[in-house]
Structures are given as C-alpha cells and as structure tokens.
Amino acid sequence: MKAESRSGGFLGLAKSADVEVQTPKAFAGAGRLVVGGFKIGFNDSKRLQKKGQSVSFGPNFGGRSTGLVKLEGITPDVRQRITDQAYEDFVKALAARGYEVVSREVFTGHAAYAGVKEYAFPYEDDQSGLLSSYGVATYYSPSAIGPKQAIFRTDVPKFTGGFGYSNPLGAVGKFGETTGIPVVYVSYLVDFAGAGGTESLMGSTLQVGQLMSVDRGVLGIGSGQGGTFSDKIGSLTLGQPIGSEIAFAMIEDTSTGVAVGVETALNLLSTMTGRGTNQTREFVVHADPDKYALAARDVLVKAGDRLMDKMVTLR
Template sequence: MKSKLIIAASIATLLTGCASTGTGGGSSDQLNSKNAATLETQKDVYIAQFAVTFVTKDSASSKSTSPMIRNRSASEYAKSILSARLTGVPESTFQKIADEAYKDFVADLTAKGFNVKPVSDLQKLKPWQDLEALPLPYTPSGLSGFLSKPSLEEITYSAKPLSVFMVPDQVNQVKPMPYAFAELAEAAGAPVFAVNYNVHFAYFDTDTDYEVNYFKDVPASGGPSTTLSASVTLGQGIQVTPGSAAQFLVDLGGTFSDNGFVSLKEPIVVGGAYGRNEDTTSDGQKAANALSSAVGFFTGGSTKTTEISVVATPEYYEYGALKAIDAANNRIVDGLSTN
C-alpha cells in the first residue's frame, strides 16, 4: 500500500508578535567593539557622517520536506514565501528621523564627556576634498545592489548638515571608511566618526514542520502518511539591526592602528503595530499559487507566495524608529566610553 502525501503551504501575517526590546547598556553580549580604549584620552571628536538606512522591502521563506527515509531527494515539500513592503512613510519623515537621531547621538556623546566639534572645521582641511559624496537620498544600485539580497530594498538618508560617503553593502558587516577619513583624522588631530544605522520595519519568523498520523498509518505496509506545512509570520516591530555601528578613525592604519568601532551584536526592537497590514498579492501571483498547488498534488511540491503591504501611520512609525535608534545610541555610546 503506497502512502499518501498531502502538501499544504500556509502563511500567516500578524500585527503583533513577541520580540526582545532594548533600552541601552553596553555589555559585551550586546556589542562588538575594537579599540574603544583609544577614545579614553581623546575627548575632542568629529562626526563626518551619520547615515540611517531604512529597509522598505524584504522577504522571508520557509520550507518543509518529507521526513520519509525513502525520499532522499526531498522532492516532496511545502514552501511558503512572504514578501513585505513598507508604505505610507513620506521622505520628510525619513529625513526627520535621521536628523533627530543625529542630535540624540551628539547629546549622548556630550553626556559622556566628549566634545563634538563642528564638521565645518573638517571641511577646511585638504583631505576633505578627496571625499566624494553620494547623491541623497541614496538607493543602492549597480554592483552594490547586485551584492545585496535581491529581495531587499532600502534607502539611505544623511543627517543634516552631513553627507554620506559610503554605505555598507551588507547589514551585519562593518566596512572600512574611505582612506581620506583617516587622513582627515590625522590632519585634524582628533578622531573622526562615521555612523551607519540600519532600520528595519518588521521582523520575520519562520516555521516548518510535518505531521504524521501514526495511529492510522504506521501498521500499513507503505509507512505513515505525512502532511507538510510551512509558514512565515510578519511582526510589526521597528528595529535597528545588528551591524549598525559607530566607526572612529584616528590614524592611517597598519598593524598597530588605533582605529576602531562599536557595533550592535543584537537587534534593538520596538514592538507594536504602527499601521495596518494589507494583503496585496497580485492576481498573477494568486494564479501562480493555484497552479503550484494543483501541480503539487502530482509532483509532491507546492509553493505559496503572499505579498503584504505594511501601511504605516507616519507619526507612529517615526515614534517607533526614534525609540529604537535612541536605544541604539545609548548602547553604542556606552560602548565607546567606560566613564
């Protein structure tokens, strides 16, 4: 007797979900850092860049394959894909968040005993002329877009009156700043900061499993029947993601360089619904889902894709983003100073 395999792809979208929230602190389990001790004796600092990158589209997937030993090819599966897009937030809100985040970062540095000197002093130095600012707001394209996650869309804003000279191609990776930043630091005789934060509009959770009807099917010669399922959930939680960092440059580098950084190891999430979720799955995608389900009855594989638009209330999104960035500022600045 041949066992029967039932393929089911399901998806859930949630307005709320569980997530850890951060309120500050600079413990080692929350941060990655290098050469933070450099700043203990150098309290005059400059900030040459403060960039906030906002993720506006992302996706996640979940896949469940048959647990049967005979199915080594894993051709029997259920796959669920969730694509989400942030809408309803005007450019002016993104800019305001970047500006307020910068002011808060400066205030936190000042509270720790640092003297943040005006960027206009740096602009008078010769190495400044070697810097090439990116057009703002900046959207990755070309090679940087090719290297990043294909489903990811993001846009970067600079806090006024600063510019953006480099945007990390990947979250979770601290990239070195242009060589001219190090030259600036040496010419100015003080550390030069470059701050890059990444703000995500949601968080995904995936679940894959299979269900076996032991009571009914184990005695059968063909083995147990199995129901496969895969799901992805979307939570409205604004987060500053791991890899968001404050880099500081003080010299031209080398084996004994004092250049360093402090970056987030853990995300800082502000949970809560700041808008509404709308199912915006296109008719074409719905037709593709139906076809996959029909074909899957014979082939054993089924994929379902759902497209969600998170329609934000701008004031709520702004409030949540600033709460998350404020906590990120607190944590990173704490990591920059032991005082």
C-alpha cells in the same frame, strides 16, 4: 513581532554579543570627537522566508513559505525628519557622556579631506536582485550635514563605491594624525517587519508582522592610518537587532485583499504551511506617519545608547 536573537561562533551555536567590538584600543583616550558621517537607511521592502526540512530518503516534505512585504505611507519628508531628529539626539547623547563634539567643518575643511568622493542623498541601496522588487533601502543624510556625504565601507552593506570611489578613511587617518581628533561615523538600517514560524520535516510555517527595529547599526572611529598592526581604526557593531513594541501600521494581505487591523492582529499576519510545495503571499504594511516616526525614534535612541555606552567603557 519580536526581534529575533542572532547567533554566531562555531556552528552558530553561541548568541552574538549585544555589541561586537573591533580594535578596542581605537576608542581609548577619546575626548574630542568629530561626527564625520551619519546616515540612516530605511527598508522599503523585504522577502521573509522559512524552509521545510528535507530527508535523504523517502518523500521530500520540505516546503518553502515566502512572504513578500512592502511598506507604504511613509514619504521622504517623514524619513528626513526622523534622520534629523536622530542626528540631534546622537550629538546630544555624546555630549552627555562627556565627549566634546567638534564642528564637522573642521574635518571636511581640512586639507586631508580634499579629493574625498561624496555621494548624493537620499542614496538607494538595491539588494533585490533581478527577479524581485523586494529588498530596497534608502539612506538619508541629516539636514545639519547636507545632501552630500562620503560613504564609509561600513555604512552600507556590500557597498563597493564603483568608479571614482575615494576611501574617506584615508582622510580620517591624515586628519587624526595632524589634529589628534578622532572621527566617528555612524550608520543605521531601520526595518519595518519581522518574521517567525517553524521549519520541520512536515513543512514550514511563516508568521509575518510589523516590527520597527534597527536591524543593523555600526559606529566606526578613526584617529590615524589603518593597517595590519594599527590600533587607530575601530568599530562597534550591533550584534543583536533592537526592536520596538510601538504599533504603527495596518496590514493588508494583497494576496487575498483582506485588511488586517492592528487592534486584532498586531503581530500575526498569516500562517502558511507547505508540504512538499512552495507558497508565496504578498503583504502591504500601511504605516501611520506619526506612529512610524515615534517607533523609529524609539529604536534609534536605544541603538545609539547601546553603542555609545559601550564606547564609554572603552575610553
């Protein structure tokens, strides 16, 4: 399966940029940096769907095809190793691009950081809703940072912080104004499956397959206080997902109990066609830990390179 191209702009007709930039001036002049936050989320399950189109007259041919996909075979230890390696790769890549990476303790030990709320990791982000167990991601912190971190609003989708939330951007602003050192904070979401198919008046088809990808990636930076006219807080966001061609799993259709081998059905799991009816099938992606880790590093390095290369052009 290939990562699908994303569109945006008016009526969604324009292809999204590879990297979307917010406040370019925030990245200008940065030479010394502190990596104040680094997190990788791993998707555990997801709902994929295609919908048949409806007409305003005559019979409704619209049918909904749904695939419920769950990942198995990957332990927390595997994800921790991937996170540790990604953090090491990221810091080395910053240095290779001419940035001086200052110890994180310079930031977290500063008076500006006092009172910032930290959260325990692994941190679970459950977007499944009340009626489905599908849609859960778990975020990991590098061992070099430790099991607790502050969470920036760009780190986790729909994060609100809940009771007692203390926005770390305030600490970033005070730290930057005092020391002149910008703080960068990074978050990725690693996914394991993708979808294709069709949507038409005659119904819908859904193709589901394994796909290692960075579905979401954000690199934020701060060197002063934010505000309507501030140019001290900025971000780089992946406008397009980054996928890998590395196979890492065997796939089972648990709706039928049929095992699908990677060598015979690398991309395509199943085709579901609906005509005025809805159909749902469930799949389990049985991942090989070593191949999963290899594919994950592939996309995480590519994602980091894309964000940092853009960052360099803004310096």
